[in-house]
Amino acid sequence: MHAWLCENPVGVDALQWKELPTPEPGAGQVRLRIEAASLNFPDLLIVQNKYQMKPPLPFVPGSEYAGVIEAVGEGVKHLKAGQRVACLSGTGGFGTHTLAPAALCMPLPEGFPAVDAAAFIMIYATSHHALIDRAQLKAGETVLVLGAAGGVGTAAIQIAKAAGARVIAATSSDEKCALCAQLGADATINYSTHAPQGSLRDEIKRLTEGKGPDVVYDPVGGDFAEPVFRSIAWRGRYLVVGFASGPIPALPLNLPLLKGASIVGVFWGDFSKREPQANAAMMQTLAAQYAKGLIKPLVERTLPMSELKQAFAVMGSRAVKGKLVLVN
Incomplete structure (x- = not known):
């Protein structure tokens, strides 16, 4: 097998494409021949040693992938060789093969392409857990989605619309606003025009007729948090999803008091481990919604697995709409 190996987590440039022994699955594991793997923001952080999970060195990055099971380890009863699955295990995806925990593998129904499957679990599980649970x-x-043209943002638009909500999508360009409208957003905000320290609050007020959004989905953080929280509706719920802009914001605690509002943490990874039955039921719901055409990953482009460094450069430019997927 071949894989991108991280031996020194100082950034993308240190990754090396290496030939490695093809492993045999241990107890509770399966070996996958990887068909596709998607890029997620944590994949960049983990090779920079900036992510909360710090795997032992060396490791193969790539948190989310899909492929065909080649072999199953001891004790694995619900999966078999030849079956197609998707998996989000945190590492291992940027290669030709990997060992995956059988418990984390999502069996794929007929007609679920590998590219869609590799871009599915993280964004839809995060967004469904956030909005619905x-x-x-x-x-x-009314839901206000920040960073709405990114991976989790596009998933949040679709899940909120499937739940019957009104969606305001906030993103950084007219082109991205148009994309969000195509995905179902009822209104859009270009925050290059309506900046956090400028007219953003006025535009939110206008689009909600002075009421404010009932739910804010925020994977961005930074300068957006305080002005947006000040705009939230009475009994609003502010979902802390991530900090893609970099800085972790600090909110004055008188704001949730005055608004009767909640600051709600969203950590799907721990939810899946602490509440595995609830997570499994959620994944079945999401697979059914995919089959009905209610949700579908927005994949901006696919690249060969050998072009991982170029893919990281594109993702780092903040120009990506939806997801980037590498294919073998």
Whole structure:
């Protein structure tokens, strides 16, 4: 097998494409021949040693992938060789083969392409857990999605619309706003025009007729958090999803008091481990929604697995709409 090996987590440039022994699965594992793997923001952080999970060195990055099972380890009863699955295990995806925990593998139904499957679990599980479980989103409520043209943002638009909500998508260009509208957003905000320290609050107020959004989905953080929280509706729920802009914001705690609002943490990774039955039920719901055409990953482009460094450069430019996927 071949894989991108991280022996020194100082950044993307240190990754090397190397030939490695093809491993045999241990107890509870399966060996996959990887068909496709997607890029996620944590994949960049982990090779820079900036992510909360720090795997032992050396490791193969690539948190999310899809492929065909070649061999199963001891104790694996629900999966078999030849079966196609998707998996989000945190590492291992940027190569030709990997060992995956059988418990984390999502069996793929017929007609679920590998490229879509490799771009599916993280963004839809995160967004569904956030909006439906943590925010208890109801039909008719208004959701403001920040970073709406990115991977989790595009998933959040689709899941909120499937739940019957009104969606305001905020992103950084007119082109991205148009894309969000195509995905179902009812209104858009270009925050290059309506900046956080400028007219953003006025535009949110205008689009919500002074009420504010019931739910805010925020994978961006930074300068957006305080002005957006100040705009939230009474009993609003502010979903802390991530900090793609870099800085982790600090909010004055009088704001949730005055708004009767909640700051709600979203950590799908720990939810999946602490509440595996609830997570498995959620994944079945998401697979059914995919089959009905209610949700579908937005994949901007696919690249050969050998072009991982170029893919990271594209992702780092913030120009990506949806997801980048590497294919073998």
